Amino acid sequence: SQTIHQWPATLVQPVGSPLSLECTVEGTSNPNLYWYRQAAGRGLQLLFYSVGIGQISSEVPQNLSASRPQDRQFILSSKKLLLSDSGFYLCAWRRTAGPLHFGNGTRLTVT
Amino acid sequence: AQSVTQLDSHVSVSEGTPVLLRCNYSSSYSPSLFWYVQHPNKGLQLLLKYTSAATLVKGINGFEAEFKKSETSFHLTKPSAHMSDAAEYFCVVTPGNAGNMLTFGGGTRLMVKP
Numbered sequence: 001s002q003t004i005h006q007w008p009a010t011l012v013q014p015v016g017s018p019l020s021l022e023c024t025v026e027g028t029s030n031p032n033l034y035w036y037r038q039a040a041g042r043g044l045q046l047l048f049y050s051v052g053i054g055q056i057s058s059e060v061p062q063n064l065s066a067s068r069p070q071d072r073q074f075i076l077s078s079k080k081l082l083l084s085d086s087g088f089y090l091c092a093w094r095r096t097a098g099p100l101h102f103g104n105g106t107r108l109t110v111t
Numbered sequence: 112a113q114s115v116t117q118l119d120s121h122v123s124v125s126e127g128t129p130v131l132l133r134c135n136y137s138s139s140y141s142p143s144l145f146w147y148v149q150h151p152n153k154g155l156q157l158l159l160k161y162t163s164a165a166t167l168v169k170g171i172n173g174f175e176a177e178f179k180k181s182e183t184s185f186h187l188t189k190p191s192a193h194m195s196d197a198a199e200y201f202c203v204v205t206p207g208n209a210g211n212m213l214t215f216g217g218g219t220r221l222m223v224k225p
Contacts, residue, residue: 006154043217044155044201090154097162097205099145100213102154 002027006091006103014111019064019078021106023091026072031093033074034100035066038088050074086110113138115204117216125224130189132219134176134202137183144185145203146176149218155201161185172196197223 006023013019025031035047046059048066056066063082067075074091086109092100118133136142143162147155159170166178176187185202202216 044215046213088152092155097143099143099157099160100147100155100203101157102147104154105152107152 002093002101004091004093004101004103006106008106009104010107010109012109012111013081015083016080019076019081019085019108021076021089021091021108023074023076023103024072025074025093028072028093028095030071032096033068034092034094035074035076036090036092038090038105040087044090048076081110083110113140113142113204113206113212113214115202115214115216117200117202117219119219120217121220121222123222123224124192126194127191130174130187130192130196130221132187132200132202132221134185134187134216135183136185136202136204138204138206140206142204142206144176144178145205146170146174146185146187147201147203148172149199149201151198158187158200192221192223194223194225197221 003026032051034049036044037047038044048056048058050056050068053068064078089106091103094100114137116135124130145160146158148158149155158174159168159176161168161178169175174189176185178185200219203213205213
């Protein structure tokens with residue numbers, strides 16, 4: 001069966017510090033991978049998605065970036081965090097036309 | 112183009128009474144539709160999916176949804192609410208032509224009173 005791992009679960013970082021969130025998927029190959037952000041009490045905002053190694057599509061201009069160095073690894077990064085980057089970050093994978101399968105999320109607080 | 116509207120941002124029911132969470136969609140293609148549940152500080156869990164097979168879809172935890180093309184609706188129901196059902200619920204649509212984009216509804220917070 002397929003599993004998705006996302007870490008860390010919680011993170012507190014000062015403004016201006018770098019960020020690296022990692023997500024890995026097991027039990028499937030060539031998945032579509034997604035990063036979403038959820039602000040408090042709000043819906044999900046798609047940040048990035050990837051259909052293959054090195055292929056990243058950005059949905060929202062911001063100071064975040066994503067990379068896919070391996071087939072089942074998806075990394076969300078920032079060189080300098082802003083207060084507005086606080087939120088709940090969710091990684092997800094899917095087969096084309098299938099449902100999304102989410103990780104447990106990372107609660108990021110920028111102070 | 113596609114869109115999803117969850118008609119109620121909050122729904123409150125008593126334990127043991129039926130649950131109805133409403134979702135309307137629009138899609139240029141025959142859509143696939145999903146319902147997810149999210150408990151606080153957790154990821155989203157798939158409840159059920161419609162992918163052009165049976166229009167009445169049964170999911171986990173006693174939930175089901177009916178795809179009604181004429182009404183462009185995909186409402187989520189459960190005969191009897193349990194306290195553990197209190198959570199946020201999201202309706203999601205994706206084009207059935209294997210498109211990559213999914214559109215989320217704004218979410219419905221379900222509260223269950225004892």
